[in-house]
Amino acid sequence: MLKPLSGIRVLELGQLIAGPFAAKMLGEFGAEVIKIEPPGTGDPLRKWRMLHEGTSVWWAVQSRNKQSLALDLRQPEGQDVVRRLAAEADILIENFRPGTLEEWGLGWDALHQLNPRLIMLRVSGYGQTGPYRDRPGFGLIGEAMGGLRHLSGEPGRPPVRVGVSIGDSLAALHGVIGVLLALRHREQNGGEGQSVDVALYESVFNMMESLLPEYSVFKAVRQPAGSSLPGITPSNAYVCADGKYALVAGNGDSIFKRLMAVIGREDMAANPEYAHNDGRARHAQTIDAAIGAWARGLSLDAVLEKLHEARIPAGRVYDIADICADPHYRARDMILQSQLADGTPIELPGIVPKLSATPGEMRSAAPGLGQDTERVLDSLGIDAATREDWESRGIIQSGPAAEK
Missing domain, CATH: 3.40.50.10540 (Crotonobetainyl-coa:carnitine coa-transferase; domain 1)
Structure with a gap:
């Protein structure tokens, strides 16, 4: 063809x-x-x-x-x-x-x-x-x-x-x-x-998403934020017990509730302040601290296994050796x-x-x-x-x- x-x-x-x-x-x-x-x-x-x-x-x-x-x-x-x-x-x-x-x-x-x-x-x-x-x-x-x-x-x-x-x-x-x-x-x-x-x-x-309208309406100048995604919570990198980082994107409303259940924080899942992203964004440090405390007690593989089982978007930071060894790339x-x-x-x-x-x-x-x-x-x-x-x-x- x-x-x-x-x-x-x-x-x-x-x-x-x-x-x-x-x-x-x-x-x-x-x-x-x-x-x-x-x-x-x-x-x-x-x-x-x-x-x-x-x-x-x-x-x-x-x-x-x-x-x-x-x-x-x-x-x-x-x-x-x-x-x-x-x-x-x-x-x-x-x-x-x-x-x-x-x-x-x-x-x-x-x-x-x-x-x-x-x-x-x-x-x-x-x-x-x-x-x-x-x-x-x-x-x-x-x-x-x-x-x-x-x-x-x-x-x-x-x-x-x-x-x-x-x-x-x-x-x-x-x-x-x-x-x-x-x-x-x-x-x-x-x-x-x-x-x-x-x-x-x-x-x-x-590719700059909401950068201009945020400045136009609020005069807000977005600043560097490291591994987090400002205004979208939780979405960050969390260090695990073996020193490796897990990337976790739990920013969907239902995904957030599943994530909190996995880390044993049902209180956060039930908190109406955290029900939607705007509320979670106001408490990003508190939420990140809770996820980080949980991740530090487990290896990266254990963290990813639990998150994948709960259908929570998560992954590791790949270098090229990881890419070449990954079966999904080959498939x-x-x-x-x-x-x-x-x-x-x-x-x-x-x-x-x-x-x-x-x-x-x-x-x-x-x-x-x-x-x-x-x-x-x-x-x-x-x-x-x-x-x-x-x-x-x-x-x-x-x-x-x-x-x-």
Whole structure:
């Protein structure tokens, strides 16, 4: 059965995380993704984090289901190749500084005129408009401006970052949503494409729940709260007898009553002040103290067993070793078996969301730099002599030479 995005061609001009992450998701559901990288160096992500044989193992996740075209976009010949590819593409993804593509003659107005069906996803720190549009914007800046960094960490201590590039990933997810909406619009409106403008800070801000209305109405500035969830009680981490932490979310009204029964505090379960969340929130310290006292007398496994039996949402804090050992991850194909270019086995994250009829899949491993240059250029009718000339001048690169 065809995948949802079979027949859709994506041209990826982005680097590192946000743009490539969006293209990765589209590729997992059937889109053909042609990734353009600079000759010689390739996408900087190839050298990020831990390297195997000179290439990041992160690359194996971010670039699966993609083809690599090593092409210098700063050269007129490279820009012309992009125009020829964009003329046949459905989607173009880029996350350069706003104005960069315009300087190369590859901006939205030019490409839309060339291919009115084209959908262009533009991911940047601050968006394509506004007084900050020209500022360099990385994920951590988006996380800070979007309000997330202020809430991260313990009260009275410096803000901490989430341990992954969450700002970039959130922007990518919003970008995928925007692309799918634009595809639907194109289907409904005679094939007309559009530009999708995604800013990192806005993608983070969109996750900030009630932050703005609380400030608007009450002038309340929410502060860091460590492991608790302010205003929603109980929802916290509680240390157990073995020094491990149990995460407990007993904030539903009926769940709270079951939780109190488990810890032997029927008096709290029967207290009308605690019947609903607003009342419980006013007494969060008292409730947390009662749960904490109970948890300290039991091991983490014993705490979770009792809570699960009572149908109370609870869990442990997983590290990656816990994830790899967990049978639920395996049962839902969230850990996939693959191998690197030299045959080294590697486990990669599974694919989400899970569609019942047309699930995503890993069709091909991440490519070497320029692995598909010859094939893509040949498909455009660019002859071997021209390709040889371009390679000698550094405009293109063929084959996986840069992987060595």
